[in-house]
Amino acid sequence: MSSTSNDILGNVFFNESALSIAPNLLGCKIFRRYKDNTVKGFTITEVEAYGGEEDLACHASKGITERTSIMYKSGGYLYVYLIYGMHWMLNIVSGAEGSPQAVLIRGLAECYGPGRLTKLLAIDKSFNGRHLGELEDLWIEKAQHNYKYNAGPRIGVNYAGEYWSNVPWRFWIDQNNQKGF
């Protein structure tokens, strides 16, 4: 089973809203070419959508700053930032230019946890602001089929208030109801 360039997700995919992209990323494989030239692929199993200045859980709710400006770009850019002084978070900017949205990659089949998976993928601040379409060392290939998934509140955003801390914008593959997973 070989991959073709047609399987690689590009601008057409990422320019949709974060909310619609997020579940479609489930089952996609994120590939990394490491410095020693080895290539490994990991299946995305959990994501979260962040979108719009009105989303109080989204960093862009504070408006455009040096940190959040990347989210105002068109889809396909990477938003990578450090949290709690030690963990890199990997986000894919979504939506059209001027609409600050992003999808956080929270889990892989091979590695659960947003901080853990960036360590596995060797992703740090050097990836912030890069565009997926320009990268030879990181790309995402589309899922082979649609997966059944669950949705629930996002993690770690209790500060965002009653409504925004409870919107079901976290999506994960339903492993108990998945044939052949």
Place this chain on the structure above:
DNA sequence: GTAAGGATTGGC
């Protein structure tokens, strides 16, 4: 300039 706090994790 300074202070407060966080899209988490792992160790006690």
Place this chain on the structure above:
DNA sequence: CCAATCCTTACT
């Protein structure tokens, strides 16, 4: 349960 740890943001 709670400390680690440092960057970004918002200012007594």
